[in-house]
Amino acid sequence: MIWIAFGIVAWMVGWRLNVYLSSLPRTRMTRLVVPTIFGVTLIVIWESLVRGFAISPVLLPPPSMIAVRFVTSTGILWEDFVQTVIKGALSGYVIGCGAAFLTAIAVDRFPFLQRGLLPVGNFVAALPIIGMAPILVMWFGFDWQSKAAVVVVMVFFPMLVNTVQGLQATDSMQRDLMRTYAAGYWKTLLKLRLPAAMPFIFNGLKIATTLALIGAIVAEFFGSPIKGMGFRISTEVGRLALDMVWAEIVVAAIAGSAFYGLVALLEKAVTFWHPSQRG
Template sequence: MWIALGILAWVAGWALNVWLAGRARSRATALAVPVVFGLTIVIVWEAVVRGFGISPVLLPAPTAIAAEFGQSAGVLWEDFVQTVLKGALSGYVIGCGAALLTAVVVDRFDFLRRGLLPVGNFVAALPIVGTAPILVMWFGFDWQSKAAVVVVMVFFPVLVNAVEGLRDTSVMQRDLMRTYAAGYWTTLLKLRLPAAMPFIFNGLKIASTLALIGAIVAEFFGSPIRGMGFRISTSVGLLALDLVWAEIVVAALAGSAFYGGLALIEKAVTFWHPSQRGQG
């Protein structure tokens, strides 16, 4: 019965998404398609786990994860505050802010661009499993070390995108500003910084996913008795996979909300850019 229910849910979800995709594009249909697709996956997941009798140690059912979510709401909130708000968000703000300020300085002095960006590419290629233990030893086991890991992870992607964006204006545009007797800072604020916004937001969106990943992974190498990474590592050892999946759900929701918020801000700031035209 469960397998039949899963097949029926998949067929119904597929048909509904095909029908929605064929309708005129609007905000309602754009939101409905991923919602229907997600609900279909959850129903099929539940049906497969129950139909084949899969052990909850290997893959718990969505209903079991939801039940654990309700029972452990206090623990999940505490872990969310420790990892997302203290570690990831603070590191993100510090790292991105420092990267944007550094980009202006690098843009002003060309020798810094030639010397710093190759070093940045090298540092960005370093694996987090190598840098995280070092930073944990330097800054301690609380959220400060996780924020430091996030700063290292987000700094150079934002820096590279911001520098490239500041160089995106044409010679004709810069010459036009000079005919208006505009100096460097006026040209930067009125022309080059607005033109760089699509590049900057691209870096900020990339950094938003890196920040959460960095904070969670850093907690595997040392943390107080709270945090999403700490909870995941200890719960795996205790075979409490329903709690592990609950933490994953919280991380996915937080990351999606963060990315979506940045996308909305980007749309409001860069409404003039061709990439934003024609979007609902």
């Protein structure tokens, strides 16, 4: 009972604090502190509700238990992280995005292909591509190669569509100016069209980060060696060791956010001139 009351009090204090903070003028500080307080409040409420209602840890372990499990099994978590994120997701991400980028530049030279590929690419990007996972696991074996292949297929079309769109982003005035400078195809591409396409390309890269992690993890449900985040999640769920599952989820969340953040930072550095970055 005390725990439930504590949770309610924590919620009221946290929300009050946020209401006060958000009524202040927006600074970098408040923009960081307000969501942090919200997140901490949620975790405190989770902990106190689990304890207050005496929910079995088989259903929902409290955050403290997850933290303990996380600290005590860093070895296994690191091994899974390397297997799934570094070997599976990252290599697939690089291959897929690179291939899509090169294809987009090739397609860009032929307006005919462009008009055909763009609608088809848009269509394919909306399909449940994750369903290819069992087929690719069958083709490439159980190890990380098949996971990388799933990631390649998943990130290819969103990246292709975004890059092709980005390469069309220059207007004829700008291209005419390049022509008056006597710039050839490659010079125009390097100096004008690729820089102008960067906001679109980074949009594609950002979408691809989350897809890459999802692809690598879900592909492991269809067969994997005895390590990897997807493998660990599905086996530990079977053993009802939910604290381990949540620890893997924490790893996935950290990896996903870090990956996304890294691409966003890179975007800021490359497209500093774009209105959306200056604001």
